Amino acid sequence: MDKSDFLVCDASVPLVTCDILRDELLLYNLDSQAFDALTNQFNLLSQKELTKSTKITELSGGQQVILMILLALNSPAPKLHYLNIFRALDPQRRLEVGNLIANSPKQIIVD
């Protein structure tokens, strides 16, 4: 299978920027509606409020992986390739993230 046009999201390096969430949002090209969906989903999964000024270094490793997964899911990218995403998640989060991925209309590969 040709994966060259998939957006690769590797949980070993979940976030590219290292200051506030606004920087990471620029990379994923999220509009305001997608940002609202992202923050709602993140709050449901992590019981934590996100704003564009949230310092991503204050998120735990697992929360950073969840954020990466949601950023990609809410981005315009139609094809996603997730790597190593479940290792950093607790059992409940694995189940919930797995459901989100399974219900997404995007074409998604999880390795």
Next chain:
Amino acid sequence: MLHISSGELTCWPGFSLKLESELSFLPGNSYHLVGNNGSGKSSFITQILLPLLQKHEANLYRIYVQQLFHIQGFAIKAHAAINKPELKLRSEQDCLIYLLHNLSEAIVRQARPVYLIVDESLYLPVIYDYLKQFGFPHCLIYSHHGANPLPTPDHTIAFKPLSANVSSVYETGL
């Protein structure tokens, strides 16, 4: 050797850990930190445990294997390239073994207790086997979300969110 008094400790603005009783971390013991994502395990390590270990750095060795090991791996590869250019570190496991060899050489030069903190590493069993093989006195503190790949730890420390801003920290089975 390391003791942390009970009480509420601020890790970040808006997030603190409530230690229900004093915690002690002693060489010869293993400690499993358990709790869901965001319960404060990594904050405990980076904001409380590591600064405390730093205060005692003249009397011990410490190794911290980060949850997101990628950047740390680059630093280790750079160290190897400068100090042991004949070695070619390729994988994360190569980097960890290099780090542990470096530690064992330091112990041969000057024996001190070793504190190893391993935060969600795929290579926890590799680290454990190395420690067991080398046999130096150590205190192993680790977090791991999957089935515990190590023998039953001597101590289990639980992290339980009381709210979005506070988690309770306590040793189970006491």
